[in-house]
Amino acid sequence: MKKAVKGRMLLALLIVFLFGIAGCGSQSTTQTDNKGKDQGKVVKIGVIVAETGPASTLGHAQANTVKLIQKELDQQGPINGTKIQLIMHDYETNDTKAVIAMDKLISEGVVAVVGATQTSTTMAILPKAVQANIPLMATAPVSTDKENVYMLAHSSSTIISQVVDYLVKHNIKKVAWLNARDAFGVIGLPAFKELAKQHDIEIVAHEEFDATASDMTVQLTNIRKKNPEAVIVWSRTPGAGIVARNFKSLGFTIPMFQSTAAANKGFIEQVQGNSDNIMVVGSKLSVVDQLPESDQKKRILAFRDAYVKEFGEEPDLFAAHAYDGIQLIIEAVKAGKTTAKDIQNFLKNELKEYPAISGTLDLTNPLKGAKADGLTLLRIENNQWKYNQ
Amino acid sequence: MDLVMQYLVTGLTVGSIYALMAIGFVTIYNITGILNFAQGEFAMIGALSCVSFVNLGLPMFAAIPAAIILTAIIGFAVERTVIFPVRNRSVITLIVITIGVSTFIKGLGLIIWGTSPRTLQPVMKMGPIQLLGAVINPQSLFIFLTVLLLLAVLYVFFDKTFIGSALRASEKNPRAASLMGINTSSMSALAFTLAAALGAIAGIMIAPLTDATYEMGFLIGLKGFVAMVIGGVNNISGAVVGGLLLGVIEAFSGGFISTFYSDAIAFGVLLLMLFFKPTGLFSKATGERV
């Protein structure tokens, strides 16, 4: 390096640095100021979802739900004097960005956080929520013992129990397991192994595929060698759809069960017109019109119609988790609770139970997750979800 | 026996996808000496624009050419604005610029087409074909034919037509080529347009199998890269064979070792190739004169 004048460079660095900090600093300081002023007026709820990136197939509907609720809240106006503001961050399926977003939300003084689309991300942001002792409304299954975590999603075993009931009823003993190699794909098998042992179902084959792979015929051929009586697939779309298509083109006739991550429009489009023996564990939300009359049906219908009117597409189970998470906080605010502490003991001791769209929530022990009454096995007939009695 | 056949068929199917991508890579590298990191994104634009055209009501045989032309125009625009002005910069700068281009196009794809995957109906609506116990998806047959067709067309184009040999000349020795009256700058523009069109064809062929999302470009682009290195950096037939070989290696390693590590094995093969024969299986070694 020629006799470059390095000294000047660093002072230049100084300017850029301060410029950057001032820019961001001012942005957040303005926010913290108004937090202090009208604390009573505004209650902030943080939401962390994956609107972009691979997990957006689930997170996108969640982001829409948040926009829908914010619109409804603005129309309703303040609830007994308190305005509710939803602050949403898209972590782009990148756990580090989720952690940064969590810090941002905490520094903006949110009273609760609803999120995250994936299990691994929820685990990442969990310690931050515990540190700031604000309630975390987990919209993905997590294994933790922290008491400020409220599991809105179904635990893996609740979801799989739907499939196991079908297997027991139809006396299917030999099952093959196939899952994607990502945060969602890996959580299914351990839960299924336990249930399989209880009902002496034998797992004859286990194959995995890369979440972004474009062809799974090799895995399916390996499975065919073990000639199973049914196949269970644990993966998000588009992987889930590609496996289903390969499954049909290889001429399998045995039933295939897909996880809740496949219970969305994208999957139906992928298996168009070729989905007779494919069943998906989904929410009653997808088949609400075919449900027998009940007040659960009325509640689900209200959310579904509002969502379709706003976005022109069907909400799915993951949208329901986000919806339930936010509604719980709104219930607390309706009861006049505006701080993180009050909200938590309102949920635990006063509300106790809440008929959420994902399924009834027992808030006295919030880590069990939603009950199975919100789930059902869905079939696909002429490109529509079919309620399976 | 039918197991081996099935792995072979799957390998060739996936391999022909990689071959399609590798052809695009080789075309640009052959003419401009640049390994274009944005080649995967051309495939994405081709696939998604084709889906949009179909949704607009265009029949398949009109939507596909329209998508190819659109991507070719984008390839041309990219070359003119970004690649040409910096063509004699260092390799590292060029790599970073093509990464910038690929990120930019991916962002555009995200804003225009959103995040949900879109399916493209296969051109031929036929049931799966049984052959020696292995099941072949008609779409992969179609891809296979496209690869062979492209191979022939490009062979004729590069070896037999004037423009083709002019393109090759301008890469081997730009100064000598320009002395012969070949306008090397328009050659590089032609190379990019051609490669963009090839990328679009690859995208459109692949979409019915793997669905199209704004992110599809990255992985198949990378595999196209690997196929090109295995096959041979400076000839198209080498790249196609490289692609097919990579597909078969992946399928058999998936079948017999473990589907888990088949990707790792594919990239392991790449590393072995880079050590022992960096210029690829089918190209002559070029010494470096001191």
Added chain:
Amino acid sequence: MANLLEVKQLTKKFGGITAVDRIDFSLEEGEVVAVIGPNGAGKTTLFNMISCFIPPTSGEVIYKGERLTGRKIFELAHLGISRTFQNLQIFNNMTVLENVMMGVHVKLKTNVFSAGFRLPTVKKNEEIAYQLALDVLEMVELKDFMYKKAGNLSYGLQKQLEFARAIVYHPQLILLDEPMAGLNDAETNRMAGYIKELKKKGCSFLFVEHKMATVMELADRIIVMDFGKKIAEGTPHEIARNEKVISAYLGEEAF
């Protein structure tokens, strides 16, 4: 005077063609030997084999009694052999001073960790390198270009810089690949002057060159090659009269 360099039956075959065919010659300490011959005679191939850039098909090179062929290129400098290149290999983005200081590497003992922890040896080495570089730059009259980027110099000055870098750590044997190529008369004389100066200090040279006037002036002995074979060897005086040399190469030149 002991034999500094002995070349024994050195041969190089590229596929069918024999570029260099069983060449023998030796070079004493303090001697300047030139290798001449028409284009394509195999001079550069011979030169590259001696400097271990390309492995010979057969034969060997002995330097101070030790076998040279088969060694790695960077080992030669540690044995006191340096070389320049036909098509100029200087460090364009570094200053003239830094280019020449790089030539002192063999004498320095810094490694990555001693440099990182700034041990005293680093400072000492920097001073040695700086001093040696200054002396050589003075000798080669490049002192006032010291802080200029090497890439910006004229071709003649760049050739001088490459020469300076090759001699800065006082090697015993200097291999020059067409040192005078592309230089005008003034620059050629200046370069010849430097070679003579170093010859007085005991350096020996082996160089390939086309300019006959310089060869005749500088060389103690000349080796003439044609189609890979050695067709003659001797003092400039003898070579000028040798029939084979004249017909093969010098026939039409009246000098």
Added chain:
Amino acid sequence: MAKLDNVLYGHLWRPFASLMVIVLLLPLFVKSSYILTVLILIGIYSLISIGLSLLLGYAGQISLGHAAFFGIGAYVSGVLTAKYAGSPWIAMVIGIVFTWLVSYVIGMAILRLKGHFLALATMAINIIFFILILGLDEFTGGASGLVGIPSLSLFQLNLGNPLYFYFFVWFIVFVIILFSMNIIRSNIGRLLRSIHDSEIATETLGVNVAKYKVIIFSLSAVYASLAGSLYAHFISFIAPPSFYITFSILLLVMVMVGGVHSIWGAVLGTAIIMFLNEWIRYIGQTYFHISGQVEIVVYGLIIILVMMFMPKGLVDILERLWKKIKSVQIKGAEKRKMTTEKGA
């Protein structure tokens, strides 16, 4: 002879001190923990970009796989402390030694390659590493990641508190900057730049080029491993996606945008890209109500513009800018001097 040092390489202490001043003053400006997190991440990522600046800017060897070495450091620290309750400091050292060995072996193999092929080989290494951490899930927790990595504590100072960790990370950044600057300001630095300009000439001057390329490659890998360990203890949770090629590409962009020819460029580039990230998302959310989507487009555009019009990176622009200001001041001073003389 200190003067020779400055003469040859420009001042070391003045830029060093001014960066120190910035880093010490910043926490006073910054109130929200979010900005502090971004600053800590800038510090951690700077360690890697400094290593890349040595490897890429000085020795001219490209690498698109440094996220793998960052990952090795993170996972060695994570696994040893979360699963086997080892002491974080020993885990950090084990991570560094292990990364040195792995990068040395890999370096010996792939550094014969040049340009595009070297880039491709390093990408392949990154992918193979990514698949391995996914595969060995009984150790690394696989796709669901590794939880419960304890925060560091130095003597009795709890580094879990972001402010202490901030100073700790930047202290390490300064040590690494000093170590790297010392390397550059010695004959090793010259040697690296000579390899960049002409490997053959460097070889004939007695330098075992292959060995030095591998040493610098391993050194930059060790920096990345150190950064990985710090990252693991800071975020207390690690999952494979943050160590994929996309991060290696981000690192390369940071070094190139900042200015590949200087260590200060690496630090500057890291800071700018990280702030850019947060800024674009903030503007995207508040003004256009699209979250995340706009970020990638602007990102790609900026990389292209910087590479086309500022090949030497932003640090060069700032330097030239400052020289102009300096020369204006000198002219001004001279004018004033002359008028006073005339006046007197």
